[in-house]
Amino acid sequence: xxxxxxxxxxxxxxxxxxxxxxxxxxxxxxxxxxxxxxxxxxxxxxxxxxxxxxxxxxxxxxxxxxxxxxxxxxxxxxxxxxxxxxxxxxxxxxxxxxxxxxxxxxxxxxxxxxxxxxxxxxxxxxxxxxxxxxxxxxxxxxxxxxxxxxxxxxxxxxxxxxxxxxxxxxxxxxxxxxxxxxxxxxxxxxxxxxxxxxxxxxxxxxxxxxxxxxxxxxxxxxxxxxxxxxxxxxxxxxxxxxxxxxxxxxxxxxxxxxxxxxxxxxxxxxxxxxxxxxxxxxxxxxxxxxxxxxxxxxxxxxxxxxxxxxxxxxxxxxxxxxxxxxxxxxxxxxxxxxxxxxxxxxxxxxxxxxxxxxxxxx
Amino acid sequence: xxxxxxxxxxxxxxxxxxxxxxxxxxxxxxxxxxxxxxxxxxxxxxxxxxxxxxxxxxxxxxxxxxxxxxxxxxxxxxxxxxxxxxxxxxxxxxxxxxxxxxxxxxxxxxxxxxxxxxxxxxxxxxxxxxxxxxxxxxxxxxxxxxxxxxxxxxxxxxxxxxxxxxxxxxxxxxxxxxxxxxxxxxxxxxxxxxxxxxxxxxxxxxxxxxxxxxxxxxxxxxxxxxxxxxxxxxxxxxxxxxxxxxxxxxxxxxxxxxxxxxxxxxxxxxxxxxxxxxxxxxxxxxxxxxxxxxxxxxxxxxxxxxxxxxxxxxxxxxxxxxxxxxxxxxxxxxxxxxxxxxxxxxxxxxxxxxxxxxxxxxxxxxxxxxxxxxxxxxxxxxxxxxxxxxxxxxxxxxxxxxxxxxxxxxxxxxxxxxxxxxxxxxxxxxxxxxxxxxxxxxxxxxxxxxxxxxxxxxxxxxxxxxxxxxxxxxxxxxxxxxxxxxxxxxxxxxxxxxxxx
Numbered sequence: 082x083x084x085x086x087x088x089x090x091x092x093x094x095x096x097x098x099x100x101x102x103x104x105x106x107x108x109x110x111x112x113x114x115x116x117x118x119x120x121x122x123x124x125x126x127x128x129x130x131x132x133x134x135x136x137x138x139x140x141x142x143x144x145x146x147x148x149x150x151x152x153x154x155x156x157x158x159x160x161x162x163x164x165x166x167x168x169x170x171x172x173x174x175x176x177x178x179x180x181x182x183x184x185x186x187x188x189x190x191x192x193x194x195x196x197x198x199x200x201x202x203x204x205x206x207x208x209x210x211x212x213x214x215x216x217x218x219x220x221x222x223x224x225x226x227x228x229x230x231x232x233x234x235x236x237x238x239x240x241x242x243x244x245x246x247x248x249x250x251x252x253x254x255x256x257x258x259x260x261x262x263x264x265x266x267x268x269x270x271x272x273x274x275x276x277x278x279x280x281x282x283x284x285x286x287x288x289x290x291x292x293x294x295x296x297x298x299x300x301x302x303x304x305x306x307x308x309x310x311x312x313x314x315x316x317x318x319x320x321x322x323x324x325x326x327x328x329x330x331x332x333x334x335x336x337x338x339x340x341x342x343x344x345x346x347x348x349x350x351x352x353x354x355x356x357x358x359x360x361x362x363x364x365x366x367x368x369x370x371x372x373x374x375x376x377x378x379x380x381x382x383x384x385x386x387x388x389x390x391x392x393x394x395x396x397x398x399x400x401x402x403x404x405x406x407x408x409x410x411x412x413x414x415x416x417x418x419x420x421x422x423x424x425x426x427x428x429x430x431x432x433x434x435x436x437x438x439x440x441x442x443x
Numbered sequence: 444x445x446x447x448x449x450x451x452x453x454x455x456x457x458x459x460x461x462x463x464x465x466x467x468x469x470x471x472x473x474x475x476x477x478x479x480x481x482x483x484x485x486x487x488x489x490x491x492x493x494x495x496x497x498x499x500x501x502x503x504x505x506x507x508x509x510x511x512x513x514x515x516x517x518x519x520x521x522x523x524x525x526x527x528x529x530x531x532x533x534x535x536x537x538x539x540x541x542x543x544x545x546x547x548x549x550x551x552x553x554x555x556x557x558x559x560x561x562x563x564x565x566x567x568x569x570x571x572x573x574x575x576x577x578x579x580x581x582x583x584x585x586x587x588x589x590x591x592x593x594x595x596x597x598x599x600x601x602x603x604x605x606x607x608x609x610x611x612x613x614x615x616x617x618x619x620x621x622x623x624x625x626x627x628x629x630x631x632x633x634x635x636x637x638x639x640x641x642x643x644x645x646x647x648x649x650x651x652x653x654x655x656x657x658x659x660x661x662x663x664x665x666x667x668x669x670x671x672x673x674x675x676x677x678x679x680x681x682x683x684x685x686x687x688x689x690x691x692x693x694x695x696x697x698x699x700x701x702x703x704x705x706x707x708x709x710x711x712x713x714x715x716x717x718x719x720x721x722x723x724x725x726x727x728x729x730x731x732x733x734x735x736x737x738x739x740x741x742x743x744x745x746x747x748x749x750x751x752x753x754x755x756x757x758x759x760x761x762x763x764x765x766x767x768x769x770x771x772x773x774x775x776x777x778x779x780x781x782x783x784x785x786x787x788x789x790x791x792x793x794x795x796x797x798x799x800x801x802x803x804x805x806x807x808x809x810x811x812x813x814x815x816x817x818x819x820x821x822x823x824x825x826x827x828x829x830x831x832x833x834x835x836x837x838x839x840x841x842x843x844x845x846x847x848x849x850x851x852x853x854x855x856x857x858x859x860x861x862x863x864x865x866x867x868x869x870x871x872x873x874x875x876x877x878x879x880x881x882x883x884x885x886x887x888x889x890x891x892x893x894x895x896x897x898x899x900x901x902x903x904x905x906x907x908x909x910x911x912x913x914x915x916x917x918x919x920x921x922x923x924x925x926x927x928x929x930x931x932x933x934x935x936x937x938x939x940x941x942x943x944x
Contacts, residue, residue: 088922090566267566291567293909294916296923304814329590335598342913344576361600365587368817372916373567392575392912394568 084275108251122263128237153223230283290375337433393430615845618644629887686755688782782825807840
């Protein structure tokens with residue numbers, strides 16, 4: 082049994098660091114943060130997302146791949162060659178860590194869609210990439226794209242997050258934003274693809290919680306061409322954010338008003354303009370409301386969003402120091418890397434905290 | 444020559460030690476079962492007239508009465524039941540179509556009873572509705588398909604017409620004529636107080652009830668009785684009745700005897716004339732015709748009201764629903780084969796149609812497969828018996844449910860299934876003044892309010908147990924359901940796993 086064949090409930094730790102000025106820092110920092118919350122994981126999954134880590138290839142989609150075997154790699158590479166210009170390909174550098182075992186083949190490709198293929202698909206470029214990612218993940222057995230954005234990348238494995246970070250030599254990457262996840266699944270995921278972050282294009286999601294609306298959300302989002310192959314909350318949340326933000330053009334603030342919509346009784350008390358907007362969003366996307374406990378950190382190109390479920394059934398703390406923004410499941414995970422905070426607070430349930438790069442920085 | 448005497452199905456058992464011969468039973472029984480014999484100063488009963496409605500039992504001051512099923516029997520036969528034999532006697536005698544009332548009572552599977560709900564343990568918290576907000580409000584209607592913004596980048600908040608319910612339960616269509624004025628008044632006032640909707644059925648709307656318009660669905664059926672512009676505009680929503688679960692494929696017939704006084708006026712037909720609803724709408728022989736009627740009604744009401752299309756659950760219900768979802772309808776109501784009726788041919792009621800659970804699961808899936816589930820809301824009926832059925836229906840994919848029989852039971856109906864006789868001792872399915880007045884709308888409406896309020900509490904408890912605090916998150920959430928004792932095919936159609944999986 083491997084992830085996707087059953088529903089795997091998880092508890093978790095999440096952490097995120099963001100430099101508003103776009104100053105790049107080493108991945109070492111996020112490992113220090115997440116490792117404080119060792120007790121919140123159980124060694125069955127850990128991972129990171131880094132933004133701004135591939136400046137030399139920033140115009141190309143970076144595909145991070147797990148392969149079960151060489152046959153899968155061959156078949157996938159043939160697919161990639163038919164649809165993309167492959168600018169660069171290599172193994173993702175790793176180091177041997179005793180705690181990390183049974184690694185699959187881990188490869189990275191910097192690609193751009195073939196202009197002719199893209200034109201004939203009649204899709205915009207990002208939709209074309211999404212379609213190809215789904216194609217690989219659902220139809221090439223043993224091949225799995227776990228990261229597909231530009232100038233960002235996901236690194237994940239079975240193990241405790243601090244071991245996963247060392248395995249991937251995360252300290253060698255520099256970016257303006259990192260997020261991290263330590264997983265406490267109730268069942269063995271069976272393979273590395275089940276670890277988090279979950280990513281699509283430049284959206285990456287780390288999530289702590291178990292959403293009670295899962296199947297309502299899944300069945301709704303699958304109407305719009307998404308396929309939930311992993312049966313995890315994080316996967317469906319990522320697709321919902323992609324759908325609302327990229328496809329429907331909602332701002333992230335509006336996305337928060339859909340997935341963690343205020344209670345009707347709260348909406349009724351708002352001034353007319355705001356009330357009508359909240360009513361509209363909540364009723365138009367009623368099946369994308371997420372209930373049950375969650376705290377999520379969403380990474381995207383040039384920004385970071387932290388959001389709790391509307392009852393705040395999971396812990397999440399944010400802090401600021403100069404241009405740095407921190408978010409984590411526990412305050413200790415922030416204090417360990419920056420004890421001298423200008424401001425630290427717990428966002429309310431349903432209140433999204435959205436941070437973006439200052440203008441002109443990237 | 445056969446002898447026509449058939450031994451009565453029920454026996455009236457009177458405990459003469461208790462009977463004080465007060466003659467209440469005699470006065471209360473419109474079927475004239477009870478009689479006082481002066482000579483011997485004793486009450487006697489003619490069992491053959493008894494419909495087992497419990498009116499006399501309920502009102503007997505000394506609890507001297509009970510009704511029992513007779514132990515008189517035919518020679519045992521696994522193939523020829525007593526019921527089959529007696530029905531043949533009846534038809535051989537009268538040469539007519541057998542008539543029945545209320546929902547299909549036969550032994551078909553009740554899928555709701557083979558579905559169990561989930562609850563939270565450890566990995567996520569259950570939510571206590573007494574401590575935390577628990578939302579049961581639903582909006583019915585189609586959803587905005589595109590997000591448009593004004594020049595300032597603000598979303599244009601143009602919502603297609605919709606109706607709002609405080610809890611996803613409505614009172615289903617029961618016409619004024621098939622049920623009494625007092626029954627209608629009870630339903631209308633209850634809907635109004637509860638913030639839900641009731642449905643006029645096909646008999647028009649009595650002028651006294653226009654004031655409940657905000658909570659009224661007006662129906663347009665094949666007979667078009669009582670349909671006019673003011674009627675349409677008085678409502679919160681308009682329902683085109685294409686079919687009824689109890690009698691798919693056939694029309695309706697309210698006998699002239701019931702077309703009296705206000706009923707004649709409300710239906711806009713002469714007193715004493717039979718009100719015959721044709722089997723099809725004679726302006727709808729295909730899906731494109733339905734679209735025209737939907738838009739005619741929208742034109743007549745200035746595109747301000749959602750249009751519901753109600754169909755009976757039949758074998759290709761998902762394809763039909765898919766067609767309706769593309770025909771301008773805002774809401775599709777599906778009525779299962781256990782749905783109630785004031786009168787239907789027995790063979791139709793008992794042998795035509797589909798269980799609502801399967802119809803709902805299949806329609807919801809089809810609309811999702813086609814990517815048009817958000818074009819419409821789904822309302823299901825026939826038969827929803829409790830708040831647990833409501834929760835299961837919503838988790839299978841319904842936006843809301845209709846209840847008919849359950850509402851009538853709250854008003855005092857004892858399910859004797861004799862509505863077609865017009866002699867309802869409880870004042871519900873009758874137009875006889877002396878019977879109608881037995882139903883006091885001041886008490887009746889309160890009982891309906893109590894029922895729905897109780898269900899609302901129970902729905903919140905079940906949702907909270909699942910860790911869900913808003914009904915939208917329950918809709919179509921089939922992982923919250925498990926089947927027990929169902930085969931693979933049934934599970935596949937319901938789209939749920941078996942218990943233990």
